[in-house]
Amino acid sequence: MKYPKFLVAAAVFYAAIMLLSLVGVLNGYFMIIINRSLIFVILAVSLNLINGITGQFSLGHMGFAAIGAYVSGTITTLIFKLPLPHALGLAEMGAETVFILAIVAGGAAAAFIGFLIGFPSLRLKGDYLAIVTLGFGEIIRTIVNNIDYIGGPRGLLGIPMFSNFTVIFAFAFLTVVIIRNTIESSHGRAMLAIRENELAADLSGVDTTRYKVTGFAMGAFFAGIAGGLLAHLISLAHPTQFGFLQSAMILILVYAGGMGSLTGSVIAAFLLTFLTEVLRLVIDWLNGTVGIPIGTEWTMVVYALILILVMLFKPEGLMGGREAKILILPRKTK
Amino acid sequence: MKVYAKIAAIGAMVLGLAACSSGPKEILIGGVGPVTGAAATFGVSTKNAYEMAIAEWNAKGGVLGKQIKLDFADDKGDPTEGATVYTKLIQQDKVVAIVGTVMSKVSLAGAPICQAAGIPMISPTSTNPKVTQVGDYIFRACFIDPFQGTVGAQFSYNTLNAKKAGVLFDNGNDYDKGLAEYFQAEYTKLGGTVVDYEGYSTGATDFKAQLTKIVAQKPDVLYSPNYYQDDALIAKQARELGFKGPIVGGDGWDSPDLVKIGGSAVENCYFTNHYSKDDTRPIVQDFVKKYQAKYGEVPDALAALGYDAMNIMLDAIKRAGKTDGASIRDALKATDLAVVSGQVKFDANRDPIKSAVVIAIQNGQQVYKTTVNP
């Protein structure tokens, strides 16, 4: 029991949601919002590792998610919908095992691409790197769009709906723990040093090349996991889900939560996902019950205004650079 | 614990708000469409049409002696949002049926949810054949891609007597790509040559690179199976680059804005559609007149199909006499209803069997050309 408080908090959260869902207080609608929030947690925390911790600037995070979604989706669709894998006994491994392996394979494929994308980061900085990552995201989309085998612009359809709260929660939990531990390790310190001053880090003997590429690969791995979970939640993967605008939304989560703060990313992922739904309900209520003629089309106007106001009043993001106490590793005493 | 406290607070707020749902005297019908985001223009027409159809039914006393209430949700043209709002409508609001949604990729995210919950769903405009294959609760009110692409090819080759065709379509949109593919297959089968087959990326406004290439191959006809806002620009730029032949498209062309944007460039253009506004059937004339009076513009294809889809659903509920999913589904299967887009019956795949019409654009007006039966 190295980090008891965090474990306990996570366990309580999980148990509470499961219980409320079992007794029917939280229906499918709440569960899908919670699941989406948790997927956003994975995306935001992993982008935070690249942008917030290592100090790089990626604008193509959803490109990694696309790889995870398509790779894992193709694997599960093939195994469960074609006769051959059945003959080979693959489908009999059990749906859960295959699903988890497929998700991890999707993450691994994304990590490999992230590793490749890490290399330009050795030569490029700031906005130039942003453009390369953005271009990369668009290239992925173009490629996916042109492969008819995985659906092209129709999307990869009929993916088995294996994602559920337990699996998504477990992955989100692992993502936060692994990235948190990385940050607290000497590797994480090296990454932070790169963010603060790359030249100084280099001169102090930090292998900047290695850590920048590692940062990208790790961030990409978890983004790939998130993409896979999303695809198995809504039963399809579509190129338009992984564009520049979606990447920008993840960027918002990271900076609105507070750059470098995992707690902030987690909070922002939940708050902003719930905000859309709350606004949807408020506007329906104003329109239906109160009788103010305001249509659903105003939801996003209000959302944008709230986002701007939050940043004006909390320029460092909700958490600044701080972490919640339960996420801080206890100091080792020598 | 700050995080969880906040989440709990929001959860409580959502629960509190959600408690305000409709009374038992009404029948709640879910409506889905994109009213924000890049596809908003399609969603707005669709939503207008849902509202109009429901108002008409309510004026006639509703259905099963109860008034109908539309519970509309915005899917933003995004599959994840789609999955969320379908779940909301079914689990939170407890709608008896769902009419929606516009884009195939979003309907495909919603369909498994409806199927699993046993809630009948009819999509007004999702043309991907896979949508209704999700299960027996899923219907649609529009043609599927193969039919329209094939009709377009036959019309171009036989009626327009065009032996060489160029094709330009949105390569990021399944509707456009579907029509283009089936056009190419049928056109080649008939003996025509597709001299150039080009795509463009969604949201583009400059098509000149592709059109320059197409025009250089001197096609007799240009097939442009996209949405009107792109087709109008394509027509303009093709004319500018010296293409004088006919341009043919699909039901995405049907919008009053086509001529407003395209001007004289869309003369000598044809498109396949569900109905013609010249059709003398009273239901068509009534619909066009009422829609124009209510929303100040001529209805586009999305409005017509949204109106039809809602009418098909309400008619099924009326015939079912009950509001449980299985009864409505069975009634939907037995549909034989005259709607704006023709006499609708469903085939074994729950796709409508209906004829297509070809519309010509002459002097800025839509003119009925011919009817093609499936």
Add this chain to the structure above:
Amino acid sequence: MGSIFNIQQVINGLQLGSIYALIALGYTMVYGIVRLINFAHGDFYMLGAYAAYAAFYVFNSFLGKGSPLAFLALVVAMLAGGAIASLTNLLAYKPLRYKPKLSSLVTAIGVSMFLEYFFSAFPFIGPSPRGFPEILPKVIFRGFGAEISNYVIIDLVVAAILMSGLTFLIQKTSLGRAMRAVSQDKDAAKLMGIDVERIITWTFAIGGAFAGAAGLLAGLTYPRIDPYMGIIPGLKAFIAAVLGGIGNVPGAMLGAYILGLAETFANAYNSMVGDGIAFALLIIVLLVRPTGILGEKIADKI
């Protein structure tokens, strides 16, 4: 290959590049002076197009079609773009000037979303695309194996005039001198008695005005305007600005024309993967020249 690399395609690319250039200039000027990627810049372009639409509508109804006063619409579009840009600066960016740089990035995305969704929701505008009025009859000149319309000429000429004007302003006027000073060193500029905030506001205004002008030209060239029309050109212009070397004004112009031509040729070569090719080229260029084509290498301070 004849239809890929011919004079018509070069003209197509230059026309596209002209519109990108006008948007990219604003991006690069703002970046040069406050180091902010102004995501809302594409929406200033959208606003300019709507302002021009309204202006043409008014001119056409009061002065009759084809009135020479219609060129005033350019002024209206530039004023609208400039006004919204400086207003955005004052309300959303200025309060965050000395806060972490990335907080203004989020407000920029927020402003962009706000403008798009507001226009889309606003009853008199709405999400449906509108046809842009044709102010001049289209005349097509044929020669050198190409078809050139008078609209192409308008695009190229207006862009060239505006860019020359901007170069003059930056190089020869006191405002331009102050802008260059602020972009080089804000603190030093302040010590020299320059009102830094005023210069920043002017930079936003000029950048927004150029985006507004681009909106008008786009409206004329691709006569369809909608609330989301700024997203893709905004993105492309951002890319053009980076390609040329962000913060560098001639670089933005060069980058825009290169991008316009590259996209045209890529689409003519293989339209299914045209955008992908254009992006791949961009990545290669940046790997060879990590600070953009005309950008200068800034040495790390030790």
